Amino acid sequence: MKTRVGVFFGGVSVEHEVSVISALQAVKAMDDQKYEAVPVYISKDRQWYTGEELLDIEAYKDLNKLLESAQQITVTTSDDGSVVLQKNPVPRFGKKIVAEIDVAFPIVHGTFGEDGVLQGFFELLNLPYAGCDVLSSASGMDKVAMKQILRDSSLPVLDxxxxxxxxxxxxxxxxxxxxxxxxxxxxxxxxxxxxxxxxxxxxxxxxxxxxxxxxxxxxxxxxxxxxMVQDMKEVNCSVLGDYEDVEASVIEEVLKSEEILSYEDKYQGGSKEGEGAKGMESTDRIIPAELPEPLTNEIQELAKDTFQILGCSGVSRIDFLIDQAEDKVYVNEINTIPGSLSFYLWDPAGKDYATLTDQLIQLALKRKRERDKLVFSIDSNLFSMQNAEGMKGSKNGSKRQS
CATH class of the missing domain: 3.30.1490.20 (ATP-grasp fold, A domain)
Structure with missing residues (x-):
């Protein structure tokens, strides 16, 4: 039986369109002999949809028409605890459940998806999910929190x-x-x-x-x-794994048209008409980056340290700044759900996109098995207290004897 993978994408974010591209790339790459991909699209007005039509990138050119044909849903749990996609509104008669999912694969870039919000929802559903957990997602998304954590661990960050x-x-x-x-x-x-x-x-x-x-x-x-580093080179390195074991990809140098890498540089750089659907894959880049071997090793080690210090899981991309005048490297930021899942950084090492998505799903299931062994609640029997004093809690739980 295939594992049913709910691929969540879209979302309330300035990176909405990039999320759609990344998600459809991942779905196309998944091994359909092992996994059944179930698309879950989150619109900009916070409505949720599913349907095969959502897998056609061309359909997004007329979004209103696409959503009229897609099935609006809510994600909830059934009586037996399984996670299901339920029609919204729920029909009085006929089939109410559209699909059931075994694991979530969030590919929602930016706010309300990469910041721990969606991950918290999956935790409440008791649904295993790929990628970072709530804390690592939140701290990775907040650049200030990330810098404070990394600086506390003596990793190099800019003032x-x-x-x-x-x-x-x-x-x-x-x-x-x-x-x-x-x-x-x-x-x-x-x-x-x-x-x-x-x-x-x-x-x-x-x-x-x-x-x-x-x-x-x-x-x-x-x-x-x-x-600001003025004589600057920007390079990126992807990391795959979890708290126990990680590996670093080759390093890329992303070329920019201005002093700061822009949104257009990232997602439209050097692309011809019709190539916008390639997402980060279309960016002008040098792979592998032309760096001395010692510097390459240093950046890869910093990438792995950053990933594990922040408690990440799955795949992330860590962006670095090289101060060429001072010959120093700084951790700039981490992307816990990187554009195109950084699959193009793993190809040179012989790890194709299908293998990458398989590893991410297996890491999600591993974390769920580990968490199922933990204790999250205890039987305190507090409500069995019969006297009224019990209603006052611990503050007034005892009286001085006269």
């Missing part, structure tokens, strides 16, 4: 200042002074919990800093300002 938008609104001059004293110019301003280079801008002076912060505030209430 930074972070603040909430409310702090900026209340006293922007104080924030500016802090940035200028600690970092100087130029700096990079980023939304703290957004991916794909959206809302990121360089600032070389106070006026540009104010403009960059105002733009970033449109995407996040938590902001990060980093010291």
């Amino acid at each position: 930074y200042v972070w603040f909430y938008s409310s702090h900026w609104i209340e006293d922007s001059e104080d924030m500016i002074t802090m940035i200028e004293e600690k970092l100087g110019y130029p700096v990079i301003v980023k939304p703290a919990n957004l991916g794909s280079s959206v809302g990121i801008k360089k600032a070389e002076n106070k006026e540009e800093l104010e403009e960059a912060v105002e733009e970033a505030m449109e995407f996040s209430s938590k902001l990060l300002v980093e010291k």
